[in-house]
Amino acid sequence: MEQLSALDAQFLMVESPTTTGHVGSLVLLDPVRDGDGPGDDWGLEMVRDVLEARIHLAPPLRRRLVEVPLGLGRPYWTEDPHFDIEFHLRELALPAPGSREQLAEQVARIHARPLDRSRPLWEAYVITGLEGGGGAYYTKIHHSAIDGVSGAEILEVVMDIDPEPRPVEPEPIPDGTRIPSTLSLLRTGVRSLAFSPLELLRTVPRSLTYLDQVPGAANVPGVSLVSSVAGRVGRLVGQHPPEGHGHNLRVPRTPLNGPITAHRRFAFGSVPLADVKRVKDAFGMTVNDVVMTLTTSALRRWLLDHDSLPSAPLVAAVPVSVRTEDQQGALGNQVSVMVAVMPTHIADPVARAEAMRASMTEAKKNFNAVPASLLQDLSTAIPTALSGLAARALFHLATLPGLPFNLFVSNVPGPQLPLYIAGARVKGIYPISAVTDMTGGLNITLFSYDGHLDFGLIACREMVPDVWNLVGYLSDALEELLVAIPDQD
Template identity: 50%
Template sequence: MRQLTALDAQFLHAESATTAAHVAGLAILDPACSRLGAVTRECLVGLLRDRLHLAPALRLRLATVPFGLDRPYWTEDPDLDVSGHVHEVTLAGPGDDAQLAEKVARIHERHLDRTRPLWEMHLIHGLTGGRVALYAKVHHCAIDGVSGAELLAALLDLTPEPRAVERPAPGARTTAPGLAGMLAGAVARTVLQPARTLYSLGRMAAELDTMPLTSALPGARQVAAATRMIAGRAPEPVEPSEPPMPIAPRTPFNGPIGAERRFSYGSIPLADVKRVAKSAGASVNDVVMTLCASALRAWLRERDALPDRPLIAAVPVAVRSASAREVVGNQISVMVTPIPTDLDCPRERLRVMARTMLAAKRRFAGAPTAWLGELSSMLPSAVTALATSAVFRLASIVLPPINLIVSNVPGPQLPLYLCGARVLAYHPMSVLTDVSGGVNITCFSYDGSLDFGILSCPDRVADVWRLMGHLREAMDELMEQVEPAVPAVPTGPAVRIAPVGHPSPVREMVPA
């Protein structure tokens, strides 16, 4: 028996007419090396049937408690037919990146059917160059970034020839309790809820100065220090000189969102990102965050809407342990950090971003990793189910806590294959909500590239391709700051070395 955690249920409660809380990815495939020279729906359905046991999130559906009195349970769907979750479409033409992105955005807008396992796949034909795309989405209540990458890995192979996967012996099925069991559990949790709320309040009060957003509240450090002293804990986990988190400025990204979506995607060579990082003594993630800051700055400047202080970004962080890899649901936390959109010099933006991320990591290390779950469990499930969407919309109007979400998911640095077709790129897509802003930037490192996916609400950001263009321009700017690579001089007679320019900083948006 598996019940959704309070955090998992929060992703269900966040859904509304304008918010669909699923995560997704767009894989660009080259079928030239496959046995059939094509990727067919039949092949994909067969692959899913053979490997469904490796992906528990695809086998489960929700079993809801009457009247929403408690969080839903997971139960295996005995009538699951994967073919009902796999769809196929052919683009009418021209089959270019813009047309593909528009089709994917329309699919991404649609909510998943909660009476079935919460996933879909769409095989998209008709792309230029004989390519094929696979768009797959799974509800966020079932997976996070890490488990989503592992689910993808279960379907992929290291060679065009699919590997043989041994089916395990039938085991105990995941089932939900009956009606009486559900109601008994709901009553017990309702009785215990006041104690649970007090416990969560106590834990959060002791960490007010380390958690994102609350650290900026007046008196946060004093309240946290007093609570830790009463509990007999060590005094101050955060350096007193470290400034509190600033308040997110007003931007066009923030405010109530609509139901429509726009999507753009592109890739940047990972070698260039590593080269910039090495030259600046920064990390790859620091460079990614700087690229996003630079792109957002350029977009806002074009509209005369650039705030005079940094934007605030939320950065999801995986806290999933090795022993919890088979657990369906979310094991994530969030770092909240300023991003230096207010700085004009690209090199200075990178330097400040590296320093800011270091401070964010210190705050994150001092904060409880389960603070999101604690926050989600402070109120009864029936209350959060009714209130979450309204609270999110109100917060977006009154005081948005962040400007956007930026996520960087590490992936394998070798070519992978799906149904014999080589995966050229994988562009992730995430969730937009009223409270998190009308634009979301996610990237996935794969086979020497950083593959970006930018999702937006057109009421907030209509020209999402312009943001992707600004990301490429930001990479150009940073590469101009790097000394050109000079080959080693061979021993022997003196030789003249011609100046060597840096390689092209960005490849085509989607490999041909």
């Protein structure tokens, strides 16, 4: 058994009738390749043959949750003795003509449904019937088991760098695998109580100094006082945390913010990485600066469409991987959050790009001023028996005055070479994240793959029914910057 970390448990506990805790991806595929591919034969059987032989390469796919009685400890992952791949790997066909919009609608419906907690927390769908003979592979897995980096690694298990799937010897499942008894889990929970105070003493006092740096924490009465007192105590014992500007930002209310519903909309699209790099070089930016600029421009245009552009700039939360070298390949969440101002109030595209570059520089400086383990450490401070209540309360901060931010924007790096699933070439990999009351009714996540940036936009249906418009606005924003590049002559 392996116990969930405190942060992983928060992703598990956040679920409600309107909020799910899983993330996913949609992979577009071309099964027909110059007559040497699988063609019309590509489908469920071929994908299952590849995935079933490689399940052991991705431990979360065979592990299920077991809860500790009475909430005496965080849940555990354990090997599922009744694992059945046919429950998790499914097939559907789109009705003709199988357009991108039909595909996105089906994916949105599946993504809105919670996972079955009595089984390993993942599902995958082989989708056929797309126009032009294309196919797709949609997966979702619970965020308590993965973050963006480890999720990409799990997705790669079913992929190959050549059309012919690489041979992988299946690993036999050990005999005698069984779910721990209730009595055994109870004993484990009681023992963990003895070590909880030691864990708190090790992490929480240092982290309290930075409590007011957590996005939205400044809106909670008393947080600034606690952080200030902890800082003074820390300095008395020789700790000297760097001074930061914090996250006491003015976050405007927009149609993207407020209580969400259980319904979802999904849209996806790509932009050429070469064009993004041209903008990067021309304006002295990073690729991520350009991504944030495109997102800012698309949001500005969407807000203008809805007569809702605020005078203050939007604020985005940007997940950052904090994996160390010795954590590479580790599962679970090794992530923190950076907060960046998005200059949606600036009309000129070049001035907007320059302001975004400066904003990202400031955001990185503030992010580097706090411990990388801050979210993990503060999650440890929540008693296990109260973690579900605390997580749901945290993610309902949208009902209180003072938003922590307007939306999440995430950029996950990926391979820059062609990949294949059961012989079908991967055309695009579009991430699908989650939305909550706190994080806003829209999430924009992108994955870099084989010369392009693939955007996946998931939204609350009632808040952003026209999510496809945003995909077009992202492409338009890039074209706007390309036209603005000064002549080199």
